[in-house]
Amino acid sequence: MFWADKLLENRKGKEIINDSWTPSGIIHMGGPKGPVLHDVLFRVLKERKADVSYMFGFDDVDPIDGLPADLLSSHSKYMGVPLFLAPSPDGAGSFGDYFGNIMRKAFGLLDVQAEIYKTSELYKNGTFNKAISFVLDHARQIAKVYEEIYKKEVEQPWFPLQVICPNCGKLGTTKVTSWDGEKVGFSCEPDLVKWAQGCGTKGEISPFNGTGKMPYKVEWPSKWWTYGVTIEGAGKDHMSAGGTHDVAAKIYKDVFKKEIPFGFSYEHFLSHGRKMSSSKGIGVTAEELLKVLPSQIYRFLLIKTPPNQAIEFTPFGTDLIPKLYDDYQKASEAYFSKKGDDLSRAFELSQIGGIKKPPSVRFSVLAQWVQMPNMEGEIRKEGAEVWAKYARVWIEKYAPESERFLIQKETPPEVKSLNTTQKEYLKKVADLVSKDLNAEDFQTKIYEIAKEMNISSKDAFAAIYIALLGKDHGPKAAWLISSLDKDFVTERFRKI
Numbered sequence: 452m453f454w455a456d457k458l459l460e461n462r463k464g465k466e467i468i469n470d471s472w473t474p475s476g477i478i479h480m481g482g483p484k485g486p487v488l489h490d491v492l493f494r495v496l497k498e499r500k501a502d503v504s505y506m507f508g509f510d511d512v513d514p515i516d517g518l519p520a521d522l523l524s525s526h527s528k529y530m531g532v533p534l535f536l537a538p539s540p541d542g543a544g545s546f547g548d549y550f551g552n553i554m555r556k557a558f559g560l561l562d563v564q565a566e567i568y569k570t571s572e573l574y575k576n577g578t579f580n581k582a583i584s585f586v587l588d589h590a591r592q593i594a595k596v597y598e599e600i601y602k603k604e605v606e607q608p609w610f611p612l613q614v615i616c617p618n619c620g621k622l623g624t625t626k627v628t629s630w631d632g633e634k635v636g637f638s639c640e641p642d643l644v645k646w647a648q649g650c651g652t653k654g655e656i657s658p659f660n661g662t663g664k665m666p667y668k669v670e671w672p673s674k675w676w677t678y679g680v681t682i683e684g685a686g687k688d689h690m691s692a693g694g695t696h697d698v699a700a701k702i703y704k705d706v707f708k709k710e711i712p713f714g715f716s717y718e719h720f721l722s723h724g725r726k727m728s729s730s731k732g733i734g735v736t737a738e739e740l741l742k743v744l745p746s747q748i749y750r751f752l753l754i755k756t757p758p759n760q761a762i763e764f765t766p767f768g769t770d771l772i773p774k775l776y777d778d779y780q781k782a783s784e785a786y787f788s789k790k791g792d793d794l795s796r797a798f799e800l801s802q803i804g805g806i807k808k809p810p811s812v813r814f815s816v817l818a819q820w821v822q823m824p825n826m827e828g829e830i831r832k833e834g835a836e837v838w839a840k841y842a843r844v845w846i847e848k849y850a851p852e853s854e855r856f857l858i859q860k861e862t863p864p865e866v867k868s869l870n871t872t873q874k875e876y877l878k879k880v881a882d883l884v885s886k887d888l889n890a891e892d893f894q895t896k897i898y899e900i901a902k903e904m905n906i907s908s909k910d911a912f913a914a915i916y917i918a919l920l921g922k923d924h925g926p927k928a929a930w931l932i933s934s935l936d937k938d939f940v941t942e943r944f945r946k947i
């Protein structure tokens with residue numbers, strides 16, 4: 452059974468799916484994984500006509516605690532400031548909006564049908580006020596959960612809230628020291644964290660309507676409580692034993708006295724065995740990947756494997772992308788032949804705006820065609836114009852050197868390596884070129900000539916490729932020759 456159907460097998464009643472993400476940096480290709488996995492659960496529940504909603508939070512009250520290299524000089528002064536209060540690198544909106552907008556665009560392209568909310572709005576418009584009151588009132592019980600999980604005493608006074616310092620605007624540097632039911636006492640500490648410095652201000656402030664923020668492990672169950680969330684998965688790093696989810700779940704159960712939402716854990720994408728990381732420049736961004744994959748195939752990549760399996764994806768200089776297109780075609784065949792297996796289900800749930808049959812020509816063949824002149828007709832005949840656009844990107848940016856070729860305008864120097872028989876062979880092929888054979892017949896003929904001349908097909912075809920490309924390999928020879936101007940080919944083959 453497909454993983455999403457299996458996960459939801461025993462679910463009944465109204466469902467509220469939530470997922471969230473911190474808009475603080477470039478979105479690598481695994482970034483849309485959580486959003487798309489939850490979207491698939493949403494779709495499956497909608498298929499069943501369940502009463503279901505899907506909400507997705509941009510956690511933009513989190514303080515900036517690290518920066519991409521290109522923003523170090525402009526934004527270091529905002530370290531510790533909440534994402535929704537620091538300026539956007541492009542001057543429009545906030546720092547959080549800047550990255551949030553990139554994710555919104557990806558949601559649009561990948562057809563993630565979540566209702567997006569900004570967590571800053573939940574604080575500012577008072578949605579979280581009740582939860583803030585509750586967690587401040589239950590600070591001691593929450594501290595007890597931390598103590599039980601981390602086996603370490605929480606130093607008192609401790610309250611599950613930080614306020615935005617009214618003097619320096621930082622959140623990451625403040626500590627709440629008291630709570631009287633209306634106001635909290637706070638201090639902005641010079642050395643609370645290593646990555647930002649507080650200004651030393653002390654004072655009292657109301658914790659409501661956007662002046663403060665709960666720590667993530669407390670904010671998470673507060674969201675569940677405020678919205679009645681029933682389903683929420685998270686990345687493996689949050690879901691490990693003693694991780695964020697364990698703490699959030701225990702707080703929800705022990706302090707809020709509620710039933711923990713149904714959860715699942717998902718693995719990340721790996722590149723050369725390492726977790727992809729935007730800040731470390733490992734892997735590809737979601738934006739880049741959307742230039743070489745149609746949205747449906749991107750979705751397919753994210754959902755075809757059960758979420759708890761890591762996927763190695765190193766697209767540069769490998770055939771991983773063409774293989775992915777092949778897998779997608781296989782999944783499409785499975786779907787249209789009504790196999791009803793996991794692969795056909797993955798295909799079905801990858802579709803956007805109706806089920807669409809992909810072209811049947813292989814991507815690797817298209818990648819050769821786009822490098823030959825005069826192949827537009829063939830590409831159109833296969834209905835592969837869109838895929839051809841992606842094939843061009845793949846050749847330019849990802850393909851291994853062996854897959855790239857270029858028709859040499861002048862006779863390449865490599866022809867020196869050809870022996871007399873190979874040269875003789877080329878002349879015979881040249882005689883055939885003017886005969887207007889279709890590509891298949893042409894291919895058969897050039898095999899036959901090689902046989903008659905007692906020359907191995909490997910040596911024979913190498914002669915053709917070397918004469919045209921300066922390489923000993925290339926796409927199917929007859930198609931390559933047919934794509935070129937006849938006089939050009941005859942002259943080249945005869946002159947050698």
Ligand SMILES: [Zn+2]
Nearest residue numbers: 616619639650
């Ligand atoms: Zn301050």
